[in-house]
Each structure stands twice: as C-alpha cells, then as structure tokens.
Amino acid sequence: MARTGRPREFDKDKTLARALELFWSRGYGATSIQDLVDALAVERGSLYGTFGDKRRFYLEAVRLYWDVYERHLIAALDTDPLLPALREILTHPARLDELISDLGVPHGCLVGNTTAELVPHDSEATKIVTRSYARFTGIVSDALRRGQAAGEVTEAADPQIQAQLLLYIVQGLSLVSRAGLDRTAALAAIDTAIDALRA
Template sequence: MYERRLIATLDTSPLLPALREILTHPARLDEFISDVGVPQGCLVGNTTAELVPQDTEATEIVARSYSRFTDIVTAALERAQATGEVTDKARPEAQAHMLLYLVQGLSLVSRTGIDRTAALAAIDTAVDGLRA
C-alpha cells in the first residue's frame, strides 16, 4: 500500500512539490498523533533502530523496503532530470539515497520531539538542492 501511494504521489509533474510532501511527513507527525500524544516514528525506521542487525529477518525486510523506496524515487528523479526540473549534477540514485537518509533520520528524530521549523528548513534545503 505504501509503495502504491509513493508511486502515485511521485507520478506527478512537477516532482519537487511531491517530494517535499513525502519528506515533510515525519516533520509533521504532531499533526497525525493519536490521543497517546507521542509520535512513534515509522515502522521501518523503528524496526531499523530496534532490531537491525541482530534480527536477520527484520534486516532483510528493512533492506527491501529501503531498496524499493530508492528504486521508486530514483525512477521519479530520472524522469524529472529528463525534463530539466531536477539537476543532473548528481546521479538520481545518489539523490534518492540522500532523500531516504533524510526521511528516515527525520522519522527517528521525531521520536524525541521535533523542531518543526528546523526540520522543514532542512527539507526545503534538500529539495532546493535538487532544483535544476
């Protein structure tokens, strides 16, 4: 389900606003909190922090999830590079990995509370760095 939503979100033009929307999700966790009141981060990020590498099955699941994310984002970035929306000064794969590290880092940091202003500034800096 997440992959379908990710693909649908990234299958838009222009791409950069769609990428920003994906990246801001962890930074906006306070908008999605249940009555419990504490953001819990994302399942894959939490699994990474808590089970990887000591649990082989969890490690394989997480690795596949991260690989699918980067594959999907790479394809979208390739399309955006071809249209001139995204800079071609870096390989799309490297750009996708940078975005993976950013979104997962935000997800992990959100578990302790998050400075939304700083998080959104970091996201905007990353998105601006992709601009052609």
C-alpha cells in the same frame, strides 16, 4: 462427518491493520500479546492460530506498513511537477503531530523503528528493512530521472545518490521526531535538500 472447526470470529486484514497501529504507537518490545488481545478484542488463541507468535505478528504488520507506504509513495511521485510532491513525502516525519489516531500518535517510521529495535539481531527483520530501503531509493531515483527528462531536476545530480541521500534525510527525521524536533528547522533542512535538486 469430520468437524471443520469454528470459523474465525474476526477479519484478519482489519485485525492486522489495527495491530499495526498499536505496534507503531508503542513499539515491538513495549507491546505485549495481552495488549494486542485487549486492543483488538480477539481471543489469544485466535491470534496465535492466525498470526503465530508476537514476532510473526509484528513482522507481518511491518510488511503491511511498507506495502501501504510504497503504494502511497509511487502514487505521490507520479506527478508533474515532481519536487513539491517529493517535499511532501520528506516533510511527513516533521508533521507527526498532525497524524493522530485513536491509539495515540505514531512515532517515526515503522520500518525505521524496526531497524532500531530488531536489526541486526533478527535476520528476517533485517531482510524486510533492507528491501524496503532499496525500494524507496529505487522509486525515488526513477522519479528523479523523470524529473531530469522534464527539465525540472538538475542534470548535475546523480539520481541514485540523491535518492540515497533523501532516504537518510527522511529516516533521520523519523528517528529524531521520536524525541521531538524543531519543526521549523526540519522543514528548512528539507527545503535546502529540495532546492539542491532544482534545475
């Protein structure tokens, strides 16, 4: 009878989630395969066999990050009133000091970090971040349209354009947060953007 090979000695989903935290806290370039082996307590051969090389592993982690974020975004904005929930989404990068994991403090948005580190030289990474940004603006613009129908959001604001502006705000905050930011000023800027949306 042919041998079927040894079963994997780790849970792929849990390993990927753990790797996501490591990539998020250190970045793609600063995370080596040996870092992953050490942090995940998984044999190097098992990682290669399951995820491929480091780049493939990283991109799979970015996809997981976005899937989790998108589900959170949709659930958060499916509420009435909308604007307090939208403010909570936008203030997330300004509250990074509250998001401590056992691997350290994640820096910014992993999709934004991928944009800075891999785009435009990596076509697959470019596709992932482009789709993620398009999904963000689509989800937020749909929510703003619902807010307009409910009389909460001003009719003078084009939902698609406003959603694009909010993408720039949240990604800009995520990038600036990596170098540290004035939290009070950041929250004031977000409040100004939210106030501009009120009916």
